[in-house]
Each structure stands twice: as C-alpha cells, then as structure tokens.
Amino acid sequence: MLRMDSVSHSFITPTGQRMEVLSDVSISVEENEFFTVVGPSGCGKTTLLNIAVGLVEPAGGTVRHVTGASGGRPGAVGYITQDSNLLPWATVMENVMVPLEIRKVKRSERREQAAEWIRIVGLGGFEDHYPRQLSGGMQKRCAIARTMVYDPEIVFMDEPFGALDALTKTTMQKILLDLWQTRRKTIIFITHDLTEAIALSDRVGVMTGRPGTLKAVVPVPLGRPRDVYRITGAPGFESLRNELWSLLETDLDP
Amino acid sequence: MKLAGQHEVSTAVASGDVVPDARGRAGAGSRRLVVLTTQVVAVAVILGLWQLLSGRVIATFLISNPADVFKKLADLLQTSAMWQNISTTVQELVVGYALGVVGGALVGWALGAVRFAGSVFEPIINGVNGIPKIALAPVFLLWFGLGIWSKVAQASMVVFFVMFYNVYMGMRSVPKPLTDVVHVMGASRRYVVRKVIFPSLAVPIFAGLKAGVPFAMIGVIVGEFVAADKGVGYYVLEATQQYDAAGLFAGIVIMVVMVLIGLTIVNAFQRRVLRWQRD
Ligand SMILES: Nc1ncnc2c1ncn2[C@@H]1O[C@H](COP(=O)(O)OP(=O)(O)O)[C@@H](O)[C@H]1O
Ligand SMILES: [Mg+2]
Numbered sequence: 001m002l003r004m005d006s007v008s009h010s011f012i013t014p015t016g017q018r019m020e021v022l023s024d025v026s027i028s029v030e031e032n033e034f035f036t037v038v039g040p041s042g043c044g045k046t047t048l049l050n051i052a053v054g055l056v057e058p059a060g061g062t063v064r065h066v067t068g069a070s071g072g073r074p075g076a077v078g079y080i081t082q083d084s085n086l087l088p089w090a091t092v093m094e095n096v097m098v099p100l101e102i103r104k105v106k107r108s109e110r111r112e113q114a115a116e117w118i119r120i121v122g123l124g125g126f127e128d129h130y131p132r133q134l135s136g137g138m139q140k141r142c143a144i145a146r147t148m149v150y151d152p153e154i155v156f157m158d159e160p161f162g163a164l165d166a167l168t169k170t171t172m173q174k175i176l177l178d179l180w181q182t183r184r185k186t187i188i189f190i191t192h193d194l195t196e197a198i199a200l201s202d203r204v205g206v207m208t209g210r211p212g213t214l215k216a217v218v219p220v221p222l223g224r225p226r227d228v229y230r231i232t233g234a235p236g237f238e239s240l241r242n243e244l245w246s247l248l249e250t251d252l253d254p
Numbered sequence: 255m256k257l258a259g260q261h262e263v264s265t266a267v268a269s270g271d272v273v274p275d276a277r278g279r280a281g282a283g284s285r286r287l288v289v290l291t292t293q294v295v296a297v298a299v300i301l302g303l304w305q306l307l308s309g310r311v312i313a314t315f316l317i318s319n320p321a322d323v324f325k326k327l328a329d330l331l332q333t334s335a336m337w338q339n340i341s342t343t344v345q346e347l348v349v350g351y352a353l354g355v356v357g358g359a360l361v362g363w364a365l366g367a368v369r370f371a372g373s374v375f376e377p378i379i380n381g382v383n384g385i386p387k388i389a390l391a392p393v394f395l396l397w398f399g400l401g402i403w404s405k406v407a408q409a410s411m412v413v414f415f416v417m418f419y420n421v422y423m424g425m426r427s428v429p430k431p432l433t434d435v436v437h438v439m440g441a442s443r444r445y446v447v448r449k450v451i452f453p454s455l456a457v458p459i460f461a462g463l464k465a466g467v468p469f470a471m472i473g474v475i476v477g478e479f480v481a482a483d484k485g486v487g488y489y490v491l492e493a494t495q496q497y498d499a500a501g502l503f504a505g506i507v508i509m510v511v512m513v514l515i516g517l518t519i520v521n522a523f524q525r526r527v528l529r530w531q532r533d
Binding site: 050053054055076077078079081083085087088089090091098099101102103130132150 | 429431432434435436437438439440441442445449450453454456528530531
C-alpha cells in the first residue's frame with residue numbers, strides 16, 4: 001500500500017526562480033490496486049513518481065510504503081520509466097539479469113529466471129540482442145521483464161506506452177493487465193491517454209495543471225477481466241471518458 | 255519467486271512490433287573493397303607526383319623522392335644503430351603514453367566524481383593546459399636529464415590532458431536516468447559504478463586512447479628534438495642537418511608506422527570492448 005500525504009515540491013528554474021510543481025498531493029493506493037494518474041503535460045506527474053520511489057526528496061509531505069500486504073517481495077519497488085532506460089551495452093538477457101545480480105541470486109538461477117520472463121513478455125529468441133537492435137515496443141517488453149523478474153510488490157509506471165503505435169500499445173496493455181491479474185501487484189500508472197486509463201485502472205486520479213494537485217479520484221466501474229481491444233464499446237465507457245475529459249479540460253490552455 | 259505456470263500471457267510478438275531494419279550485409283564487403291582500392295590509387299598518385307616533381311620542379315635535396323626514401327629505409331633497417339633509435343623512441347612512447355593515460359583517467363575520474371573537487375580544479379587544469387607544452391621541453395630537460403625520462407615527461411604531459419578531458423566530460427555525461435533506474439532496483443553504489451558508470455565511460459576512454467597515440471608521438475619527438483643522443487626524432491634532426499632528405503623522410507615514415515601500429519592496437523581492443531555499439 002502506498003500513502004502520500006500533502007506532498008509538495010518545487011524546482012529552481014534556469015533563470016533562478018522557484019517554480020512550484022506539486023502542491024499538497026495526497027494519494028492513497030490500496031494493495032493490489034491498479035491506480036492511474038492522468039494530468040496535463042508538465043503538471044508534475046514524473047516528479048510525483050520520482051518522489052514516490054525515493055529518487056527525489058519532496059520539499060514537503062510524506063511518502064509511506066506499507067509493505068508486506070500485496071503480492072510480491074515485501075519492500076521491493078519497481079519503476080518503469082517513460083524511456084525504457086535499458087543498459088545499451090547489455091543484451092536483453094544481461095539487462096533482465098541486472099536486478100537478480102543486485103540481489104545476488106545464484107548464477108544458474110539468474111539465467112533461468114531471466115529467460116522465463118523474457119519468454120513471458122514475448123521476447124524469446126532476442127536474448128542476445130542489444131537494446132538498439134529492438135523496436136520501441138520490444139524495449140518496453142524488456143523493461144517490463146527486467147522489473148517483473150524481481151517480483152516487486154509495488155510497480156510505478158510512467159507513461160510506459162506513450163511512444164508506441166496504437167496496435168503495439170493495446171497489446172502491451174493486455175500483457176500488463178494479464179500480469180497484474182495473475183500476480184496481484186500494486187500498480188501506480190501514469191498516462192495522458194484516457195482510454196488507456198479506463199481500460200486498465202480500478203481508480204483514476206485527475207491532476208490539475210502546474211502546480212499539480214489531485215483534483216478528483218474517479219472509480220472505474222467496469223468489470224474484470226476487461227477486453228482491452230474492445231474497451232471503447234463497453235457499457236459505461238463513453239460517459240466515464242466524458243467525465244474524465246471534462247475534469248481535465250478546465251485545466252488545458254484555451 | 256513463483257516460476258511455475260507463467261504461461262498466462264500471450265507471447266506472440268505483435269505485428270507492429272518488428273526489429274528495426276537490419277541493413278543489408280551483402281553490399282558491405284564489395285563497398286569496403288572499392289574504398290580500399292580508391293585509397294591505394296590515391297596514395298599511388300601522390301607518390302607518383304612526388305617522384306615526378308622531384309628533381310624536375312623541386313630540388314631533390316629538398317624533398318628527396320619515394321624511390322630514394324624507400325631505399326634509404328631498407329638500408330637503415332639493416333643497421334643496429336637505427337634499431338637502437340627505434341627501440342629508444344618506442345620505450346619513450348609506451349611509458350609516456352601509459353603514464354599520461356593512467357594519470358589523465360584517474361584525475362578525470364576523481365574530479366568528475368567529486369563535484370566540489372571538479373569545480374575547484376577544472377579551471378586550474380584549464381590554465382595549465384593553456385601553456386604551450388613545447389615551451390616546457392627545456393624544463394623537462396633540466397629536471398629529467400638527457401635520457402628517456404625528459405621525453406617520457408613531455409609525452410605523458412600531452413597525453414594527460416587529452417585523457418583527462420575525455421574522462422572528465424564522460425563522467426559529467428553519465429546518463430542519470432540509467433543510474434537512477436538501477437538504483438531503484440536496489441543497487442549498491444559499487445554496483446552502479448561497475449555496471450553503469452564504467453561502461454558509459456568506455457566511449458570517451460577510447461576516444462582519449464586514440465587521440466593520445468599521435469599526441470604521445472608529438473611529445474616524444476619534441477623531447478628528442480630539444481636534446482637527445484638516441485631516438486628516431488634525434489635521427490631525423492641529424493639527417494636534416496646533413497641535408498639528407500631521404501633519411502629525413504625515412505625517419506618520418508618510421509614515426510608514422512609507429513603511430514599506425516599504436517592505433518591498430520587500440521582499435522583491436524575497442525572492437526572487443528564496444529561490441530554493443532557495432533553495426
Ligand atoms: N530536475 C528538474 N529541474 C528543474 N525543473 C524540473 C526538473 N524536473 C522537472 N522539472 C520541471 O517540473 C515540471 C514538471 O515536470 P514533470 O514532473 O516531468 O511533468 P510531467 O511528467 O507531468 O509532464 C516541468 O515544468 C519541468 O520542466
Ligand atoms: Mg512525465
């Protein structure tokens with residue numbers, strides 16, 4: 001479970017001014033929940049995740065991970081960033097083995113577990129490819145395998161499928177939902193795609209423009225399992241999309 | 255870790271999800287042959303022109319000619335005196351290069367790793383680098399004497415700066431998102447250094463290693479020109495003073511070959527280490 005209380009943050013701009021990026025954001029995500037955050041570009045979503053995973057110390061507020069309640073390894077945190085951030089000098093296999101190396105898993109088991117996850121995300125046969133030899137979608141698959149292989153109980157994902165074409169994106173959404181459904185993890189997911197938000201989440205948090213605050217949290221009443229390929233035809237989809245859109249649009253520039 | 259029964263997810267690679275074009279390999283071999291042939295022709299034309307102009311347009315004692323240079327080279331390589339010169343220059347090169355490379359890399363690493371040290375010392379190093387290094391040759395002669403060490407000092411001084419700037423800038427441009435993402439996985443500082451920072455320095459380090467080879471040669475030859483009783487640079491100076499243009503050019507050919515051998519070694523090493531970058 002993740003609890004963020006009154007988190008705020010600011011940056012110093014190149015011209016030396018203080019720019020408020022996040023203001024009084026409180027989010028509470030339950031164990032095994034799929035929680036999505038949508039918000040206008042530049043409103044501080046990435047900063048929020050960087051704070052949540054501990055890369056950035058917030059100027060104000062607190063972040064608590066209550067571990068041990070979700071599926072997955074207590075305390076382990078996964079972070080799938082906007083760019084895949086694979087190590088360019090390491091093959092798919094070596095990249096996926098990184099977290100296992102860090103955890104000092106035995107050499108033979110490392111290879112076995114990594115190979116298993118490479119297969120699950122559909123990269124079988126590409127073990128010895130370097131990241132630059134993979135398409136964007138395949139790099140994403142590799143990043144997902146690299147995160148899932150160490151079984152974190154909470155996974156943060158920052159617009160992971162934003163750069164993919166529509167078809168690849170939907171396929172990746174299906175892979176992710178299948179994984180989440182069988183593995184029971186807590187997922188905090190960021191997107192600017194409302195269809196994606198509805199297709200995946202239990203609840204959607206809507207942020208305002210900078211300084212970002214959490215404006216509303218909207219539950220997604222669609223049943224599970226969901227068919228991501230036909231989600232736009234699901235009953236209730238349109239009205240929910242309209243509701244989210246009207247929450248967002250008041251904050252977009254005219 | 256639950257590994258059993260992980261077949262619930264579709265494993266097909268979606269159709270939009272293809273590998274970027276693997277460029278056709280078939281043309282690569284013949285293209286390389288064309289490049290090589292053109293290079294041979296270009297060098298032949300230059301040598302031909304040199305041979306033609308010599309004695310007709312420009313006096314032979316000024317520029318010699320390829321045939322004479324080649325003959326002189328063959329003769330020189332029969333003499334043990336020349337091999338002594340070569341051996342001396344090689345020693346100065348190798349030791350000077352090694353000291354410069356290691357010193358530059360270590361200082362670059364340290365100043366790149368410790369931000370405070372970097373902001374204090376970088377301007378100072380820039381200042382020292384502003385000294386025309388040739389002006390230091392007499393100083394090194396005074397400090398290290400007539401033997402190889404004044405040349406070693408000269409060469410390592412030049413190589414040091416080349417390596418320093420490459421590694422220092424490399425440290426500054428280690429991609430932070432990569433170190434961040436590995437850090438979130440729970441990596442220790444040591445792991446990050448070994449698996450992210452080191453590999454990302456490989457490119458600038460090789461840039462420094464390559465640029466350093468000809469610079470080391472410049473340093474050594476400058477040192478030998480100032481004062482020496484052995485070495486290829488010393489030989490070239492002697493030949494010049496005796497108006498032996500063929501000997502002068504033969505010496506230069508030897509220097510070029512030394513530099514090329516050095517670069518070949520570095521390149522071979524680079525091909526092994528930077529496998530991930532190759533096409
Ligand atoms: N390290 C930083 N230094 C200064 N400004 C930053 C830094 N990181 C982000 N910002 C600024 O903070 C704002 C929010 O950034 P970000 O969290 O990336 O937004 P989002 O992910 O919602 O698009 C942006 O205006 C961005 O320019
Ligand atoms: Mg962002």
